[in-house]
Amino acid sequence: MRVLVTGGAGFIGSHTVDALLGRGYEVRILDNLQKPVHLKGKPKYLPKAAEFVFGDVRDKRMLEYALAGMDVVYHFAAYQDYLPDFSTYFHVNAVSTALIYEIIVEKKLPMKKVIVASSQAVLGEGIYECLKCKGESEKRKEKDEKGGEKRIKGQNISDCGLRMAESGIAEEQRADGKGERLRGQKFHLEDWEWMPDIRVEEQLAKGDWEHKCPRCGEVLKYLPTPEEGSHPQNQYALSKISEEGIAINLGRRYGIPSVGMRYSIVQGPRQSFYNAYSGANRIFSLSLYLDKAPTIYEDGLQVRDYVNIEDVVLANLLVLDKDEANYEVYNVGSGRAYTVLEFYNIVRREFNKDVAPVLPNAYRYGDTRHIFSDIRKLAALGWKPRFTPEKSVRDYRQYLEEQTDVEDILVYAEAQMKKMNVVRRAR
Secondary structure (H helix, E strand, O other): EEEEEEEEOOOOHHHHHHHHHHHHOOEEEEEEEOOOOOOOOOOOOOOOEEEEEEEOOHHHHHHHHHHOOOOOEEEEOOOOOOOOOHHHHHHHHHHHHHHHHHHHHHHOOOOOOOEEEEEEEHOOOOOOHHHHHHHHHHHHHHHHHHHOOOOOOOOOHHHHHHHHHHOOOOOOOOOOOOOOOOOOOOOOOOOOEEEEOOOHHHHHOOOOOOEEEEOOOOOOOEEEEEEOOOOOHHHOOOOOOHHHHHHHHHHHHHOOEEEEEOOOOOOOOOOOOOOOOOOOHHHHHHHOOOOOEEEEOOOOOOOEEEHHHHHHHHHHHHHHHHHHHHOOOEOOOOOEEEHHHHHHHHHHHHHHOOOEOOOEEEOOOOOOOOOOEHHHHHOOOOOOOOOOHHHHHHHHHHHHHHHOOOOOHHHHHHHHHHOOOEEEEEE
């Protein structure tokens, strides 16, 4: 089998390339070594057994060359940043995906499968519940049942739930024991569940971090969010859900088996040192490696979903093998939620350093408060996460210690964040 991996010099792409070569497949990498992700050029970890093509996925002629003779495409090439150059996200993420299908159809390429990299970001803030309203609703339901009245499901659905249900873009979340969805049924939120919009500047500037119930004002509790709970809020997420829609719908229309993979926060070696989007593991590990106290934004109690790169690669291979994965989108997460402070303590233990973090009452504008992916749909295919954040940090530390000239990385990253006005201080 011959496989094209766009963005194959990157973090997830390169690990997937290694696994595909391990299966004996012929692999071609298409990558433009975009800065700052590849600030120092072509990575040394790229295997010589893979053919490397330097080029941009937005270049149709280059993409035609890269696709020629291929059986499978993993489309990992992406643009991630905090910059407000909105069109770039769609040019790189969505237009390149459309070009792949355009070329396959034009050239009548016998493509066996296309797998596109999406992101947990398309879930937005995810689903939350109000425990107070839930308790009151259950009491009303119990009272109605005693009085012989029947309550219509969805009767008091929230505004957001109604909008999602009427759109018809999702399926019923209430899954059976196997985690399977009932195709064709619409996504339903109970009347105590909410999918909040992004927190606004006015709220964050006061140091008010939590989402509140629009009905009673109580602090909302996050829930695991399924694939159906899409509510993209920023330019990156919007471009990624566009990419998903292109792949799944054009794939189905033209008989090109296609899969979308919504990765949570992937952790492990080869994460770019220079990409502001590459997350907590890089920041915390670099800080402790350089004997600095890391900065944690908000109160450190925001919840995240950290998944190991080896688990991600296993998921990537699984959906290649499974016909039942065709024309589906999957959350790829760890199955366990961690606060940022909990994750920092994991890093601190792995580095064996008792360094307290700095909490400057600041925030990164555009960050979600809590996000945690429901992975039952992927688990129903036979996948489950095997590796812990401890392993992710340990492997990343080993990778970090093998590098040279890393002293400038944190300074560079902090300067970039300030330049973009992403980090802001609460009053």
